[in-house]
Amino acid sequence: MLLEAGDVIPVDGVYIDGHNVSCDESSxxxxxxxxxxxxxxxxxxxxxxxxxxxxxxxPFLISGARILDGVGTFLVTAVGQNSSH
Structure with a gap:
């Protein structure tokens, strides 16, 4: 999946490639x-x-996290009730 600043990640995944990705995982x-x-x-x-x-x-992205900066791609590892959020 693609990600960019402002996105809220709906699934769990592993960050593969991109530039300056940082996120807020407080939720x-x-x-x-x-x-x-x-x-x-x-x-x-x-x-x-x-x-x-x-x-x-x-390298891990968890569902519910908000991307604050950067762009990139990640591999989805869990969705729905199988995700962490």
């Missing part, structure tokens, strides 16, 4: 911090290279 998680998303391939590369700061790399 789903209660956290008010802006979450910067990292493409899944970059996360995998960090794991392979032994990146010790891997917890900061987040």
């Amino acid at each position: 789903a998680t209660g956290e008010s911090d802006l979450i910067k998303k990292v493409p899944a391939a970059a996360v995998m590369q960090g794991i392979r290279e032994g990146n010790t700061n891997i917890k900061k790399l987040d």
